[in-house]
Amino acid sequence: MTIKCTMCGRRAVVKLRYARLSLCPEHFIEFIEKRFKKTIHKVKALREVDKVVVAVSGGKDSVTLLHLMHKVSKELGFKIIGLTIDLGIGEYSIKSVNKAIKNYETLGISYKIVNLKKEYGFSIDDIAKYRRRAGIRKPICSVCGAIKRYIMNKLALDIGVDAVVTGHNLDDIVYYIFSTLYTGRIEDLARISIYTPSKYKLVAKVKPLAYISEKETLLYVMLRRLPFNYDVCPYARLRTFHEQIRRTSNMLEEKIPGLKITYAKMFLEKINPVIYPYYVREEELKECKICKMPTTSEICAFCKIKLAMRRVLKR
Amino acid sequence: MIKVKVKLLRENKIVEVMLGENAKVRDLVHELGFTIEDVIVLKDEMPLIEDEVLEEDAEYVIMPVASGG
Numbered sequence: 001m002t003i004k005c006t007m008c009g010r011r012a013v014v015k016l017r018y019a020r021l022s023l024c025p026e027h028f029i030e031f032i033e034k035r036f037k038k039t040i041h042k043v044k045a046l047r048e049v050d051k052v053v054v055a056v057s058g059g060k061d062s063v064t065l066l067h068l069m070h071k072v073s074k075e076l077g078f079k080i081i082g083l084t085i086d087l088g089i090g091e092y093s094i095k096s097v098n099k100a101i102k103n104y105e106t107l108g109i110s111y112k113i114v115n116l117k118k119e120y121g122f123s124i125d126d127i128a129k130y131r132r133r134a135g136i137r138k139p140i141c142s143v144c145g146a147i148k149r150y151i152m153n154k155l156a157l158d159i160g161v162d163a164v165v166t167g168h169n170l171d172d173i174v175y176y177i178f179s180t181l182y183t184g185r186i187e188d189l190a191r192i193s194i195y196t197p198s199k200y201k202l203v204a205k206v207k208p209l210a211y212i213s214e215k216e217t218l219l220y221v222m223l224r225r226l227p228f229n230y231d232v233c234p235y236a237r238l239r240t241f242h243e244q245i246r247r248t249s250n251m252l253e254e255k256i257p258g259l260k261i262t263y264a265k266m267f268l269e270k271i272n273p274v275i276y277p278y279y280v281r282e283e284e285l286k287e288c289k290i291c292k293m294p295t296t297s298e299i300c301a302f303c304k305i306k307l308a309m310r311r312v313l314k315r
Numbered sequence: 316m317i318k319v320k321v322k323l324l325r326e327n328k329i330v331e332v333m334l335g336e337n338a339k340v341r342d343l344v345h346e347l348g349f350t351i352e353d354v355i356v357l358k359d360e361m362p363l364i365e366d367e368v369l370e371e372d373a374e375y376v377i378m379p380v381a382s383g384g
Binding site: 001002003012013014015022059060061171213214215218219222223230232233236243246247250251253254 | 324325350351352353355361362363364365366367368378380381382
């Protein structure tokens with residue numbers, strides 16, 4: 001038995017149980033584009049931007065983000081610049097960067113590739129190998145995240161854009177909610193937001209895929225036949241807690257369709273604005289003594305990693 | 316019972332799965348230990364809805380969604 005598209009009667013390829021819709025490829029693509037636009041319109045600040053950086057790793061989420069941002073930028077009249085960081089994770093990074101470039105060139109978007117090893121002297125593979133010897137205690141994924149945030153912000157400041165747009169999806173948001181609740185980090189929970197305004201040398205950040213799940217981004221790139229890297233980061237297997245939360249939230253979603261999006265909407269739009277003023281202490285930012293980028297301590301997290309890695313790699 | 320061939324894309328492995336008559340895509344996904352949110356099931360390169368009935372001897376591809384990026 002073939003299931004028909006709720007909108008046009010053609011063969012459906014996607015069932016969105018939370019929306020009570022079965023959709024054909026064309027109507028699914030239209031649905032995602034509408035949902036994205038709706039989220040973008042919720043961020044009032046995006047109506048006034050001239051130029052934004054879109055962070056593209058080359059995976060399904062960021063490729064979806066780039067194509068959706070490209071459409072929206074034409075309508076709202078702002079410029080987008082792609083940023084891809086070559087993290088130096090062996091074959092995985094080579095493939096990812098190539099896919100990102102293919103998408104930039106298809107869309108005619110100007111872009112910048114930052115090669116971590118060439119620009120700063122170390123790669124993520126170096127960190128994975130020498131992390132302990134360098135005295136870096138944080139898990140590799142946390143270190144990688146800190147590096148990406150630093151480079152994105154630095155480039156955004158250097159070229160003078162109004163915001164950095166990233167491909168965090170609904171599953172990422174749900175993960176943050178579950179994990180911050182589990183660990184009781186209410187301040188971090190209160191900070192989860194689609195839009196983070198700029199603050200002393202920290203460029204504003206936007207997460208417009210917050211209401212689009214990773215299953216939906218995968219379907220979007222596949223149905224639009226967009227080039228993307230399907231490989232899994234070799235270090236992702238180390239994130240067992242993350243994987244357990246993801247599995248659990250998907251199990252709940254199957255039992256209660258719409259649970260993930262309802263959770264995300266409740267926290268981002270109702271709960272967080274209420275708890276934010278009570279739990280978030282605005283930390284005073286100052287310039288890092290080495291790189292002049294914003295930090296709460298004397299030396300920023302990125303420079304600490306850079307110095308530690310330099311010591312180890314010189315040996 | 317019906318028998319279907321399944322390609323597990325991440326593992327690059329093909330397995331045969333036996334399921335009851337009129338088994339649906341959802342049943343195949345569960346049999347392999349996934350939830351319907353975890354994977355996309357493809358036939359002839361097109362995604363299938365979990366309510367679709369599986370065809371005897373047909374080949375299906377299981378594409379896990381999580382990328383961990």
